[in-house]
Amino acid sequence: MTSGASTRRAVAYWLAFALALWPAAGRAGRDIAAPRWGLAELMAGLSRVPSGTARFVERKYLQMTTAPLQSSGILRYVAPDRLEKQTLLPQPSRLTIAGDRLTVERPGEPARVISLQERPEIGALVAGVRATMAGDLTTLTRFYTTSLHGDAAGWQLDLSPREPHIRELVSIIRITGSGDALTGVETLESDGDRTEMTIDAKPK
Amino acid sequence: MTLRRLIVGVWLMGLAVAALTIARTPFDTDMSAFLPRSPRPAQQLLVDQLREGVVSRLILVALEHAPPAALASLSRSLAAKLRQDDRFAVVNNGEASAMTRERDLLWRHRYLLSPAVTPEHFSKPALRRALDEDVALLGSDLGVLVKRMLPADPTGEMLKLLQNLEGRSHPASVGGVWFTHDGASALLMVSTRAAGFDIDGQEAALNRIHEAFDAARREVPDAGTATLVTTGPPVFAVESRAHIKGDAERLSLIATVLVAGVLLLAYRSARVLVLALLPVGSGILAGIAAVGAAFGFVHGITLGFGVTLIGEAVDYAIYLFTQTPPGGAPRATLPRIWPTLRLGMLTSVCGFSAMLASNFTGFAQLGLFTIIGLLTALAVTRWVLPALLAENFSASGSVWFAVPVLALFRHAAWLRWVVLGVTLAALLSVGLHRAPYWESELTSMSPIPAAETALDARLRREIGAPDVRYMLVVEGADREAALAASERVAARLEPVIASGAIGGFDAPGQWLPSQATQSARRAALPDTQTLAANLAQAVIGTRLRGDIFAPFLTDVEAARQGQLLRREDLDGTSLALQVDTLLTRHGSGWVALLPLHAVVDGPALAGRIDALGVPGLVFLDLKRESDNLLDSYRGEALTLSGVGGLVIVALLAVSLRDPRRIAAVLLPLAAAVICTAAMLLAGSQRLSIFNLFGLLLVVAVGSNYCLFFERPYLKPPEPAAGPGGRVCIAASGDRARMVASLVLANLCTVIGFGILSFSRVPVLHGIGATVALGAFLCLLFGAVLSPRRT
Numbered sequence: 001m002t003s004g005a006s007t008r009r010a011v012a013y014w015l016a017f018a019l020a021l022w023p024a025a026g027r028a029g030r031d032i033a034a035p036r037w038g039l040a041e042l043m044a045g046l047s048r049v050p051s052g053t054a055r056f057v058e059r060k061y062l063q064m065t066t067a068p069l070q071s072s073g074i075l076r077y078v079a080p081d082r083l084e085k086q087t088l089l090p091q092p093s094r095l096t097i098a099g100d101r102l103t104v105e106r107p108g109e110p111a112r113v114i115s116l117q118e119r120p121e122i123g124a125l126v127a128g129v130r131a132t133m134a135g136d137l138t139t140l141t142r143f144y145t146t147s148l149h150g151d152a153a154g155w156q157l158d159l160s161p162r163e164p165h166i167r168e169l170v171s172i173i174r175i176t177g178s179g180d181a182l183t184g185v186e187t188l189e190s191d192g193d194r195t196e197m198t199i200d201a202k203p204k
Numbered sequence: 205m206t207l208r209r210l211i212v213g214v215w216l217m218g219l220a221v222a223a224l225t226i227a228r229t230p231f232d233t234d235m236s237a238f239l240p241r242s243p244r245p246a247q248q249l250l251v252d253q254l255r256e257g258v259v260s261r262l263i264l265v266a267l268e269h270a271p272p273a274a275l276a277s278l279s280r281s282l283a284a285k286l287r288q289d290d291r292f293a294v295v296n297n298g299e300a301s302a303m304t305r306e307r308d309l310l311w312r313h314r315y316l317l318s319p320a321v322t323p324e325h326f327s328k329p330a331l332r333r334a335l336d337e338d339v340a341l342l343g344s345d346l347g348v349l350v351k352r353m354l355p356a357d358p359t360g361e362m363l364k365l366l367q368n369l370e371g372r373s374h375p376a377s378v379g380g381v382w383f384t385h386d387g388a389s390a391l392l393m394v395s396t397r398a399a400g401f402d403i404d405g406q407e408a409a410l411n412r413i414h415e416a417f418d419a420a421r422r423e424v425p426d427a428g429t430a431t432l433v434t435t436g437p438p439v440f441a442v443e444s445r446a447h448i449k450g451d452a453e454r455l456s457l458i459a460t461v462l463v464a465g466v467l468l469l470a471y472r473s474a475r476v477l478v479l480a481l482l483p484v485g486s487g488i489l490a491g492i493a494a495v496g497a498a499f500g501f502v503h504g505i506t507l508g509f510g511v512t513l514i515g516e517a518v519d520y521a522i523y524l525f526t527q528t529p530p531g532g533a534p535r536a537t538l539p540r541i542w543p544t545l546r547l548g549m550l551t552s553v554c555g556f557s558a559m560l561a562s563n564f565t566g567f568a569q570l571g572l573f574t575i576i577g578l579l580t581a582l583a584v585t586r587w588v589l590p591a592l593l594a595e596n597f598s599a600s601g602s603v604w605f606a607v608p609v610l611a612l613f614r615h616a617a618w619l620r621w622v623v624l625g626v627t628l629a630a631l632l633s634v635g636l637h638r639a640p641y642w643e644s645e646l647t648s649m650s651p652i653p654a655a656e657t658a659l660d661a662r663l664r665r666e667i668g669a670p671d672v673r674y675m676l677v678v679e680g681a682d683r684e685a686a687l688a689a690s691e692r693v694a695a696r697l698e699p700v701i702a703s704g705a706i707g708g709f710d711a712p713g714q715w716l717p718s719q720a721t722q723s724a725r726r727a728a729l730p731d732t733q734t735l736a737a738n739l740a741q742a743v744i745g746t747r748l749r750g751d752i753f754a755p756f757l758t759d760v761e762a763a764r765q766g767q768l769l770r771r772e773d774l775d776g777t778s779l780a781l782q783v784d785t786l787l788t789r790h791g792s793g794w795v796a797l798l799p800l801h802a803v804v805d806g807p808a809l810a811g812r813i814d815a816l817g818v819p820g821l822v823f824l825d826l827k828r829e830s831d832n833l834l835d836s837y838r839g840e841a842l843t844l845s846g847v848g849g850l851v852i853v854a855l856l857a858v859s860l861r862d863p864r865r866i867a868a869v870l871l872p873l874a875a876a877v878i879c880t881a882a883m884l885l886a887g888s889q890r891l892s893i894f895n896l897f898g899l900l901l902v903v904a905v906g907s908n909y910c911l912f913f914e915r916p917y918l919k920p921p922e923p924a925a926g927p928g929g930r931v932c933i934a935a936s937g938d939r940a941r942m943v944a945s946l947v948l949a950n951l952c953t954v955i956g957f958g959i960l961s962f963s964r965v966p967v968l969h970g971i972g973a974t975v976a977l978g979a980f981l982c983l984l985f986g987a988v989l990s991p992r993r994t
Contacts (some may be wrong), residue, residue, distance in 0.1 A: 060343060064354065064752045069343035087344065095345040104345050112346070193351075 037152045043137050045180045051077050054182075054201045056085075061194040075199070154178050208591040215588045218580075219486060222493035229496030232503050249677060249795070249824060257785055260400025261293070263436040264663040265392040265413065270430035272383070275390040278427045279381040281420035282413075283392060289416075291409045294395040294778040298382035303369065306777045310365045313773075315763040317717065318361040321725040325359065326735055326760075331742035334359045339747055356755035358739075368714060384666045389433070391667050395781055396438055403445050406438035435660040440652045444965075445504065451963040452508035459959040463518055463952050470602050470948050471525065479589060480521040483581035486588075487517045491577035495569050506569045508960070508968045512975070513574060515956015516552070516905060517581030519949035520545060523912075524585055526603070526945030529938065535590045542586065544915060547859050548908035549582045551852050555904025558848030559897060563840055566967070567897065605951070606944035612987040613943075619988045627875040630882035642838055643890040653964070674806060676709075676798040676813065677822040683771075683794045686787060687718040689820070690796035696816045697798075705809055707802025712786040715779040722768045729764040732757050834893075841893045845900040852903055860914075864991070869910040872985035873903050879985075880978040894967050898974025905953060905975060906982025909946050913990035943987075950983040 054075045059068040073087040083097040093106045104112045140146070144159040159173040167190065174186040181201045188194055267275045267282070283297040315321055324330055338358055341350045353362055382391040394413065398405025417432045467477045491513065495502050523545060528537040556578075559571030612619060678693055680686030691713045700706055713721065730738070736757055743750045774780040786797045803809055806825055813823040853870065860866050877899050884895050957979065960972025 060347065062342065062351070064351075064749055065339070065342070065747050066749055067747050069339065069347075069747070071343050085345065091340050091344065093344050093346075106344070106346070 039146060039148050039157075040137060042148065042152075042155065042157070043140070049077075049180060052201075053077075054199050056197050056199050058195065058197045061196070063192055152179060211587050211591045215486070215584065219489055222489040225493035225496050226489065226502075229492070230501045231507070232501045249790070249822075252788070252790065255401045256399035256788075260437045260441075261396045261398070261406075261781075263394040263396065263410070263413070263434055263438050264660070264667060265394060266384070266389040266433040266435075266663055267392075267417075268389045268431050268433060270427050272387055272390075274424055274426040275383075275430060276381050277424045278417075278420050278430055279390040279392060281424055282416055283381075285416040285420060286392075286394060286413065289412055291397055291405070291412055292394055293397050293781045295392065296394075296778070297390070297392040299380055303778075306369060306779055307366070309774065309777055309779065310369065311362055313763075313769045314357065314361040314365060315729060315760065316722045316725055316769050317365055317715070318725070320359070320361065320364065321728055323728045323730075325728065326730045326738060328738045328741050331359070331738055332746070335742055335746045335748055355752045356759055358753060358756055382667060384663075391663065393667055395778075398438075400437055400441060403441050407442045407445075410434060410439060410442055433659070433663075435656065435663055440656070440660075443656075444652065447964050448504040448508060451965055451968060452504055455508065455959045455963060455968075459515065459956050462955045462959070463515060466948065466951055466955065467518070467522075470522075470605065470944075472602070476525060479592065480518055480525065482589065482592075483521050483584040484513065484517045486584045487577035487579075487581035488513055490580035491573040491575075494576040495573050498572055499565065499569055503566055503569055505566055505965060505967055506573050508963065508965065512956045512960055512972070513577045513581075515953040516574075517577060518952045519908065520549075520582050520585035521589065522949045522952065523945045524589065526948060527938070527941050529941065534593060538586065538590065544911050545582065545586075547855075548911050549578055551855055551907040551911075552578055552904040554851045554855055555848050555900050557851070558844040558900055561844055564837070603940050603944040605947040606940045609943045609947055609983070609987045610940065612984070613990070616988050616990070623875055623985055623988050627878055630879045633882045634878065634885060637885050639889050641885070641891055643834075643892040673825060673827050674800040674803045674809070675824050675826070676800065677795055677824050678798075678818070679790065679793050679795050679820055681793050683787060684718055684720075686794035686796040687713055687716070688720060690787075690798060691718055691721055693796075693798060693816075693818055693821060696818060700809075700812060705804055705812060706800045709801060710782075710786060710799045712783050712796050715774065716769065716771060716783045716787070719768055726764060726766075726768070729760050731764070732761045735760055837893050838896070841896045845896055848900050849903055852907060856907070865914055868914045868989070868991045869907060872910050872913075872982060872989045873906050875985045875989070876906055876978050876981035877902055879981055880974060883977060884974060892966065892970050894970025895974050898971040899978065901971065901975045902978025902982065905979050906986070909950060909979075909983050910986040910990075912942055912946055913986045915942075946983060950979060953979045 055072070056075050057070065057072045059070050061068050070090075071087050072089050073085065076084040076086070085095040087093045087095075091106070093104065096103045096105075143162055145162060146160075147158045149156045149158075155177055157175045157177075159175070161167045161170060169190055170187060171190045172188045174188070175182060176184045176186075182199050183201075184199060185197045186194065265282075267278050270278065279297045280299065283295050283299065286292050286295040310317060335358060337360065338350070338354055341347060342354070350360075350363065357363075382393075383389065384391060394409075396406055396409040398409060400406075413434060414432065421427050421430055464477055464481070467480050468474070471477065471480075492502055492507070495506055523541055524534050524537060527541055528534045553575050556571045556574045559567045560575065562568050562571065676693055676697075678686060678689040680689050690711050694709070694711045694713060697706070697709055701708060717725070729735075739753055739756070740750055743753075771780075771783065774783060786799075788795060788797070800809075806828075810823045810825070813821065853866075856869055857866055860869065880902060881891070881895075881899060884891060954976045957972045957974075958976035960968050961976055963969045963972060
């Protein structure tokens, strides 16, 4: 019964989701074929995205299940700090991050509210999210080691937590994208469980 | 000479006995002394809740005036310090980590605590349903929260228990600790171990909070400007005591100084001053000793009331000294004024006797204190003072006090009509008073300023602290019986919740099920073989692996072989306090309380609860009960005042016999009472019980003046012989001295009660203001309406 560990895990997961979300909104079609493309250029492009909507499909590969668990729904980002993941299938639920509060609502149940700043180490995770959203590369690299592969047309950004106690939970967050649009987020947990989210930034 | 020595000896011995009794009497400021002694059972529960219920121990703490981040750190630091202190049962500031002990306890006993545990709960189909739900949760956003628990708790007992534990209230949160919604104050909720009536214990706890806050403020950066606000019943109790104690000391001192000043002014003799204060001092000592002997304790408010006795009992010595002609001996005056003094004292005693019969311990104490005090003061005036005086002692004081009243006499012919007109107008204004006559809020009896009550209400709302109005009560012969009864009630309430009439309820069985219920749950747990077999079948086709549930099999088997949960197991968690307040000793048995949440329609619900047909189940509306309580106080106060008034009238009738004389005493009294009531209504819109008792005391005290004014042997005032008042006074002899003594006595009474009206304690303020005003009007009206003998 260590709620701390599961909460950290939750935040790590939601961090991935938040990261997934903000580029998902980026459908500006901006020309990114600059001669020297790198992390700074990627961040700058992504941070200019004000808001947006995308569809997602998520598959969880868990040690305790014999087959992946699949869900799907809609992601929304509303400036300045509201993030929403609305799952439609197989069962409806809604996850919202607004300010300091993370809320999970399921029909017929009281909403669960979690404070993101409950502990300093989680504060670090959140700071990572916010720094990224603000295009604050300095803060992002303070919390994560990054490694970027590919080019503007098809890239993969790997984030590894620097903090040991966060690394105990999440070993890597792998984000793939094309231009300012995200195409997927993969979270590898240290116990071997894995979550894959594919994002379709063109709803309907 | 020997008789005089004997008298003085008896008096001194009496004082010594009184002093000894007082030295052994405990003092108390518990405001529940002003709650009735023999209330109905439902009211007794209310009184018990006020005295020792969970609400009586709840302190709300707000940290303010610093940046939010600093306040959050301050909240953590303060909470950590208080959690180490034995004086606090619960310290909650919203930190999830603080609930670790509760979570561990729930986890270990989840199969005894979960209402879902029945034999069917572990059958193949039920397990299958549970596993399907698990898969749905795993795939959802809550998956991370359940993943770790799932192998040991696939039936989800812990999740349900946690939902109950977290409760309904979610205060706003900054940095993981509770804040007000505007983000300006960090909030903590602290429960003292000391019960509501243990004011010393609560004061110690409050002091500890302040110390811990000071220490925390030094440790946390940027928190230097932070301030601490505390509220809640313990704070109120401690402040009330401070108010009562402070008022009793301060006001007594002021009244003594003022009365002494007036006496010095009148007699210009320190010796007379000391002599005049002897009856008062003796009366106060005897009064406190009598209360201590009769009740076993003296309430702080009774002491505060001692102030009035100063103003009231000093009258007797004033009558004696002032009505003695220059060069005459007080001993010669006594036979002349003694019948009037005695009758006046008896009417006062009749008035205060009505309080003696009150169901409020507090009022009964005030009554006894005053009666014994007046009897003693008069006896000392009658027998001890003459015994102490030398044969040729003379102390006649200044008579210029009489001047204003003598002026009233001269203009009495037309002033009577003024008094009549004013009284009729007052009567009319009372009759036409639109708003309710009576104060209907119990809080009007509390010495807590409205601003602090408002602050308390605001913090309570922010923090979602229980503000319980409706609860169900069941009794049992012992704890188990009460628990079992509460579980039967809880089962009947499910359809009531389903219908939406109530949002939910708390019950002691949530955290401490009866032994019978726990045994039944334990017996419902299957053995490992059966469970493993059911599980193996249930898991087929669920996408969950079948081999992950070893912790589940182990834990169920452990619960099956384990001990039942006992009350002692809850010690060290906040659940202990929750259970203790919902399950308490009451009289010879035990009661279980079930507070109801989100009640839509109280009266309709009452009918519905009756219809449940559970014998002995009481539906308690605390608001209504407290209003009823106030109603019954008021009914009692009205009856007692009425009876007291009638007894005074009867006493006067028997003593005076002549209807004209009776009317001469009663008319000014009636006019004064009516005008006082009208002025109080005009001033504060409502009359409190304290005003009501005050009006009775107006009659009891004011009758003394009217009796003197009415005395038949008095000569009419002689016509003024010169341009100055002094000549006039010198000419009017006994009468002027009598009037001067009345004015002086009245002045002292008005000072005594008037000072009391500055008290922040409603009972002292209410009685003080009423009597000061009424007594003054009695003198005025008594002079104007005194019989004219020309």
